[in-house]
Amino acid sequence: MSKVLEINNLRYKKNNKLILNNINLDLETGKIIGLLGANGAGKTTLMRLIAGVNSRTSGKITVSGVDSKAAIKSCVSMTYSLKSFKSLAGGGWSKRSDRVKDVIKFYLEVYPDFSLEKYQQMAKFLTIDNNQKIEALSTGGQEKLMIALTLARQVSLYLLDEPLNGVDIMTRKKIIKSIIQWKSDDSTIIISSHYVTEIASLLDDVVIIKDQTVNQVISVEEIQTKYRLGVEDYYEKIYEGGLKDE
Numbered sequence: 001m002s003k004v005l006e007i008n009n010l011r012y013k014k015n016n017k018l019i020l021n022n023i024n025l026d027l028e029t030g031k032i033i034g035l036l037g038a039n040g041a042g043k044t045t046l047m048r049l050i051a052g053v054n055s056r057t058s059g060k061i062t063v064s065g066v067d068s069k070a071a072i073k074s075c076v077s078m079t080y081s082l083k084s085f086k087s088l089a090g091g092g093w094s095k096r097s098d099r100v101k102d103v104i105k106f107y108l109e110v111y112p113d114f115s116l117e118k119y120q121q122m123a124k125f126l127t128i129d130n131n132q133k134i135e136a137l138s139t140g141g142q143e144k145l146m147i148a149l150t151l152a153r154q155v156s157l158y159l160l161d162e163p164l165n166g167v168d169i170m171t172r173k174k175i176i177k178s179i180i181q182w183k184s185d186d187s188t189i190i191i192s193s194h195y196v197t198e199i200a201s202l203l204d205d206v207v208i209i210k211d212q213t214v215n216q217v218i219s220v221e222e223i224q225t226k227y228r229l230g231v232e233d234y235y236e237k238i239y240e241g242g243l244k245d246e
């Protein structure tokens with residue numbers, strides 16, 4: 001199986017504070033990977049570094065065999081908050097962004113890999129109204145829109161940062177179903193979430209960030225067979241520092 005992501009000795013400092021250190025990670029194509037860690041562990045930062053939104057202090061990131069920021073941006077699709085999107089996208093769309101359909105138009109212009117057909121299928125499934133005003137979207141409505149926009153790009157790596165935050169249980173289930181339904185076999189999804197039990201059924205592998213670095217990379221199968229634990233219990237034990245090899 002080919003590698004979708006290789007990270008070597010990644011280090012990231014912000015305002016003289018060390019946020020991530022000595023990150024080494026190899027991920028194979030085709031999987032759904034849970035990125036787990038406590039508040040402030042550095043999950044969002046790691047995703048932004050992979051997507052090329054933040055610049056690393058040192059180290060190397062390779063996505064689908066390419067390592068320049070510009071090339072990586074065309075291989076990676078990440079969820080952003082709609083509020084922050086103006087600056088991420090270099091501005092411009094907010095003047096036209098009254099309604100969902102304006103954001104779709106913006107995606108079509110900016111991302112040549114954006115599939116309108118795939119977006120429309122997901123929008124139907126997630127009951128997104130393309131005529132709705134952006135400012136009138138609820139938190140769940142914004143998350144659903146961001147998921148549909150992100151997954152409608154045809155790339156090798158998707159980064160879903162807390163897509164279930166502030167979202168009710170029915171919507172969480174719908175978002176999880178849409179991830180399963182619209183993931184292609186040759187793409188990889190990294191998903192961060194504090195709803196560990198809810199996303200567990202999606203996951204092939206788990207990456208745990210602790211003490212500013214990658215503490216664990218393990219398959220869900222190994223968690224279940226070797227440790228006889230569910231993903232959430234395993235994660236809690238790692239954070240408590242109490243897990244020993246059997």
Ligand SMILES: Nc1ncnc2c1ncn2[C@@H]1O[C@H](COP(=O)(O)OP(=O)(O)OP(=O)(O)O)[C@@H](O)[C@H]1O
Nearest residue numbers: 014015017019037038039040041042043044045046
């Ligand atoms: N602009 C900044 N300047 C300084 N420190 C920052 C900045 N942005 C984030 N940090 C710090 O970086 C660390 C990692 O933050 P990050 O948002 O990546 O964590 P996270 O794992 O995504 O957390 P959460 O689960 O709460 O979303 C935190 O300690 C945070 O305070």
